[in-house]
Amino acid sequence: MLTINYANCLSSRVGPHGLDPARLDPAGDLAQGIADLTQRLAQTRGTGWERWRELARGQMRQDHIPAIKALVDELRPRASNLIVLGIGGSALGNIALHSALRSPMWNLQSDEERGGPRLFVLDNVDPTSVAAVLDICKKNGGYERTIFNVVSKSGETAETASQFMIIRDLLKRELGEGYAKNIVAITDPEKGTMRQICDAEGFVTLPVPEGVGGRFSVLSPVGLFSAAMCGIDINALLDGADAMDKRCSSEKLNENPAAMLAALLVELGTRKGKTNHVLMPYANSLYLLADWFRQLWAESLGKQFDRDGKEVFTGFTPIKALGTTDQHSQVQLYREGPNDKVIGLIEVESFGPYKGEIPTGLGIENLKYLEGSNLVELMNAEKRATEFALNESQRPNFTIKFPKVDAHHVGEFINLWQIATAYAGLMLNIDAYNQPAVELGKRATFGLMGRAGFEEFKGKVDEGLAETGYLV
Amino acid sequence: MLTINYANCLSSRVGPHGLDPARLDPAGDLAQGIADLTQRLAQTRGTGWERWRELARGQMRQDHIPAIKALVDELRPRASNLIVLGIGGSALGNIALHSALRSPMWNLQSDEERGGPRLFVLDNVDPTSVAAVLDICKKNGGYERTIFNVVSKSGETAETASQFMIIRDLLKRELGEGYAKNIVAITDPEKGTMRQICDAEGFVTLPVPEGVGGRFSVLSPVGLFSAAMCGIDINALLDGADAMDKRCSSEKLNENPAAMLAALLVELGTRKGKTNHVLMPYANSLYLLADWFRQLWAESLGKQFDRDGKEVFTGFTPIKALGTTDQHSQVQLYREGPNDKVIGLIEVESFGPYKGEIPTGLGIENLKYLEGSNLVELMNAEKRATEFALNESQRPNFTIKFPKVDAHHVGEFINLWQIATAYAGLMLNIDAYNQPAVELGKRATFGLMGRAGFEEFKGKVDEGLAETGYLV
Numbered sequence: 047m048l049t050i051n052y053a054n055c056l057s058s059r060v061g062p063h064g065l066d067p068a069r070l071d072p073a074g075d076l077a078q079g080i081a082d083l084t085q086r087l088a089q090t091r092g093t094g095w096e097r098w099r100e101l102a103r104g105q106m107r108q109d110h111i112p113a114i115k116a117l118v119d120e121l122r123p124r125a126s127n128l129i130v131l132g133i134g135g136s137a138l139g140n141i142a143l144h145s146a147l148r149s150p151m152w153n154l155q156s157d158e159e160r161g162g163p164r165l166f167v168l169d170n171v172d173p174t175s176v177a178a179v180l181d182i183c184k185k186n187g188g189y190e191r192t193i194f195n196v197v198s199k200s201g202e203t204a205e206t207a208s209q210f211m212i213i214r215d216l217l218k219r220e221l222g223e224g225y226a227k228n229i230v231a232i233t234d235p236e237k238g239t240m241r242q243i244c245d246a247e248g249f250v251t252l253p254v255p256e257g258v259g260g261r262f263s264v265l266s267p268v269g270l271f272s273a274a275m276c277g278i279d280i281n282a283l284l285d286g287a288d289a290m291d292k293r294c295s296s297e298k299l300n301e302n303p304a305a306m307l308a309a310l311l312v313e314l315g316t317r318k319g320k321t322n323h324v325l326m327p328y329a330n331s332l333y334l335l336a337d338w339f340r341q342l343w344a345e346s347l348g349k350q351f352d353r354d355g356k357e358v359f360t361g362f363t364p365i366k367a368l369g370t371t372d373q374h375s376q377v378q379l380y381r382e383g384p385n386d387k388v389i390g391l392i393e394v395e396s397f398g399p400y401k402g403e404i405p406t407g408l409g410i411e412n413l414k415y416l417e418g419s420n421l422v423e424l425m426n427a428e429k430r431a432t433e434f435a436l437n438e439s440q441r442p443n444f445t446i447k448f449p450k451v452d453a454h455h456v457g458e459f460i461n462l463w464q465i466a467t468a469y470a471g472l473m474l475n476i477d478a479y480n481q482p483a484v485e486l487g488k489r490a491t492f493g494l495m496g497r498a499g500f501e502e503f504k505g506k507v508d509e510g511l512a513e514t515g516y517l518v
Numbered sequence: 519m520l521t522i523n524y525a526n527c528l529s530s531r532v533g534p535h536g537l538d539p540a541r542l543d544p545a546g547d548l549a550q551g552i553a554d555l556t557q558r559l560a561q562t563r564g565t566g567w568e569r570w571r572e573l574a575r576g577q578m579r580q581d582h583i584p585a586i587k588a589l590v591d592e593l594r595p596r597a598s599n600l601i602v603l604g605i606g607g608s609a610l611g612n613i614a615l616h617s618a619l620r621s622p623m624w625n626l627q628s629d630e631e632r633g634g635p636r637l638f639v640l641d642n643v644d645p646t647s648v649a650a651v652l653d654i655c656k657k658n659g660g661y662e663r664t665i666f667n668v669v670s671k672s673g674e675t676a677e678t679a680s681q682f683m684i685i686r687d688l689l690k691r692e693l694g695e696g697y698a699k700n701i702v703a704i705t706d707p708e709k710g711t712m713r714q715i716c717d718a719e720g721f722v723t724l725p726v727p728e729g730v731g732g733r734f735s736v737l738s739p740v741g742l743f744s745a746a747m748c749g750i751d752i753n754a755l756l757d758g759a760d761a762m763d764k765r766c767s768s769e770k771l772n773e774n775p776a777a778m779l780a781a782l783l784v785e786l787g788t789r790k791g792k793t794n795h796v797l798m799p800y801a802n803s804l805y806l807l808a809d810w811f812r813q814l815w816a817e818s819l820g821k822q823f824d825r826d827g828k829e830v831f832t833g834f835t836p837i838k839a840l841g842t843t844d845q846h847s848q849v850q851l852y853r854e855g856p857n858d859k860v861i862g863l864i865e866v867e868s869f870g871p872y873k874g875e876i877p878t879g880l881g882i883e884n885l886k887y888l889e890g891s892n893l894v895e896l897m898n899a900e901k902r903a904t905e906f907a908l909n910e911s912q913r914p915n916f917t918i919k920f921p922k923v924d925a926h927h928v929g930e931f932i933n934l935w936q937i938a939t940a941y942a943g944l945m946l947n948i949d950a951y952n953q954p955a956v957e958l959g960k961r962a963t964f965g966l967m968g969r970a971g972f973e974e975f976k977g978k979v980d981e982g983l984a985e986t987g988y989l990v
Contacts, residue, residue: 049989049990050989050990051988051989052988052989052990053983053985053986053988053989054983055988056988058986059982067988133842133843133846134843134845134846134847135846137843138847149646149650150646150647150650150651151650151651151653151654153626154625154626154654154658155654156657169843170802170840170841170842170843171842171874171893171896171897171900172801172802172803172869172893172897173869173870173872173873173874173892173893173894173897174621174622174801174802174803174869174870174872175622175802176872176874176893177872177874178621178622178623179622179623181623182623182626182627185628186626201885202884202885203846204888204896204900205842205896205900207885207888208874208876208888208891208893208896209893211876211877211880211885211888211889212874212875212876212877212893214880215877215879239882239884239885242882243880243882260846300990301990302990303990306990321856321858322794322835329644329646330642330644330646330647331644331646337847340847340848341846341847341848344847344848344850344851344855345847345848345850345851347851347855348850348851348852348853348854348855349854349855350853350854359854359855359856359857360855360856361851361854361855361856362855363794363835363837363851363855363856363858363859365835365837368642369642370605370642370643370677371605371606371609371641371642373606373956373959374605374606374607374675374677374732374813374956375606375610375809375812375813375816375817376812376813376816376817377955377956377959378816378817378820378953378954378955378956379816379817379819379820379833379835380820381820381822381955381958382820382821382822382831382833382954382955383816383819383820383821383831383832383833383834383835384793384831384832384833384835385831386793386835387835397644397645397646398645398646400645400646400648400649401645402643402645402648402649402680402684403684404680404683404684405683405684405687407687408683408686408715410711410714410715412674412711413673413674413679413683413711414969414970415964415967415968415969415970416676416679416680416683416967417683419680419967419968420645421643421644421645421648421680421681421684422645423967424643424676424677424680424963424967425643425644425645427963427966427967428643428676428677428959428963430962430966430979430983431959431960431961431962431963431965431966431979432959433983434958434959434962434978434979434982434983435955435958435959435962437982437983438958438982439955481850482850482854483849483850483853483854483907483911484845484846484849484850486853486906486907486910487845487849487900487903487904487906487907488903489903490902490903490906490907491896491899491900491903492887493903494899494902494903495887495888495891495895495896495899496887496891497886497887498886498887506906507902507903507906510531510906510909510910511525511526511902511905511906511909513525514525514530516523516524516525516527516528516539517521517522517523517524517525518521518522518524518772518773518774518775518778
């Protein structure tokens, strides 16, 4: 079970930069307000944009898991490579699950060791990367043993659509009539451009469930299909997510991890000016989960207007960091720069069989203290030392502890932050489920790319960005 | 030649959140002050902690390049794998150069395609990663064809020292007496713990030059050796760095890219509250250069005290982002969240032979606009669209343009930021070359790991972090 230790967010540890412990009193305002929000969330769960809350249990789970498993059983024997075509919420979860739960050397392992396909996630339209990935797949298994997993609810996301158009054409040329067998689409089950293409061309599909937004979709087929293809235990993942959900249904602030996390970060953010929220795992495997968190936290809470239409420019800047590595890069700033951050440390108790025993016998006095210890001890000593040093500089921080990194605990972690985001949205009185500011860039891109109906945007962009000579 | 377009940092484009163009007047205060700083930097270059400024020219270059080339010529034929052991400034530059200038699929390519060793940089003590990398090397070429490049000026960095102790022991067991031939140390040429070990065990060494700090060492053997092993043109890199240095020797603000970059970021940071500095390349290859930048900018400028001993808590939080990917993750926040950022976009004009032509013939009306275009056009349209959208929200931003990504331009980029950091340090009146806040964490780690002489720190940490029950 994950735990959050938040002692270092309190004024008793970090002085005026922390919260008064009385603020978290179970009988106080904040705790009462949270109890109300918990009731509200219980009423809205499974409806509207909060359907994601039901992904780990009930009917959606019963629908998705067997469909994914059947498809995986069919595809795994003929897949040396799996290429995910998606961006944002259609890619970040896949990357996070894979890096958390598979070997960091997965793609370099032999077929026998992996027991599943190499995984490549093309979450950008960078031509060099696209070409390099296609080349590697061609030479290792070939296109006939490469499954392309296009993930797009609408099919109109320009990046994914253009990658898909390139891939479809390539496969038709390379594989002939049967090319459709190498494409799996995860898309809207009923409507939209990708649905239309899938129906016309006969691709196998899995659903992006109605009412599940991109950044809340990792526990749907969007994230689960590629995970299962690579042998991740998706049932354990959902079990962990559901276990966290149960804990986060408590109306008691001090027994509800997501509510507490939201309360700490929103209070520190809005009352103490700590608007930068760092997530710093002391484990390489969890580093890319911080990228998934970045989207969730930034897009959900970064809003110009609140629900009453008042201009608020609210939100927090999520920052990913890595312990111990970033102690040698960012901690100088975190301790001595502007005191504008809350630093979320992640500690892992047990790393698995290899502990990195540090041998004796080097015979150098200054390094004797390391002999007979191991890398796990060192990692955790450094984490503790950093925590101490942050406190000394009055920098609020907290620790999320993983007993170990496995599917169950990663599932807990995902729902911890998803549910915390729902609380934070309510606390800030904003809509956590829209992303209105992304629209203008999309329209401007359409205009610049010559899409009919968007001509005015090209003119506006060209005028707005006309050369002024401010160039060096 | 790199160019910086800073029109979008000005009030003419982003209203009150930008700088008044008059502030950059060539005859104004700021430009005069910059001219003075340029003179100061001309006097201090090559002395004290500004010896890094001479790495790309003169005697240091003449010493380093032939030594590196000779060693590379000897080692490349017997190296299938190169593992760098280093952290912070002893790793970030290596990673950045490799990802910028080698294939993203380098380690998956065949020996013939690469023409150089696979590269692994172990910049953390994560035991899972260490075990996975060693296992891959053992199975692909074996330890006898694996070169270990330990990078540590003193040899006392706990992370690098413990990795080194593990590796040394492993190699002695696996390779017997000749094990030293598989270790290359980059360390202090005269003194320190690693020097002592190298002298005793007969490792080949290259120097960390005197007066070159970790985060300014990428153009020394620290960064150049692994780059040259992987076939990067290190002369072109230094030529580019030197070409940028020449441009940055101009006393005219509007002809000096580093001075202009520093002026914009410091002025926006200190006068307009834009203390978060995002670097967002529209090219996957440049993404990890943003990690190198993060250390440089954070550690150099994040300081509690200025040179006069006044408490200032100054500095800026560097943030890495990736275009187009982070348009689907961070741009919502960048446009609607707190207006506390300057966003540095990086544009690449030419991506190389593969442009990702988007084929015709899908026959879907809504995607017709993409047909016949290519991924390079799409990438750059999205960049331009984002720039436009940021301006519409009055978010200051600038664009660094690469004609293409090659060693020369990457060299320019590195010196652009290194020299900008020197200017920013002077403008903020702080010491850009120390990192006093890192010391406490190091001592606390020593204490927790039982190093003699640091016992008091263990007691302090245990007392400071005693359990309080603030746990959920």
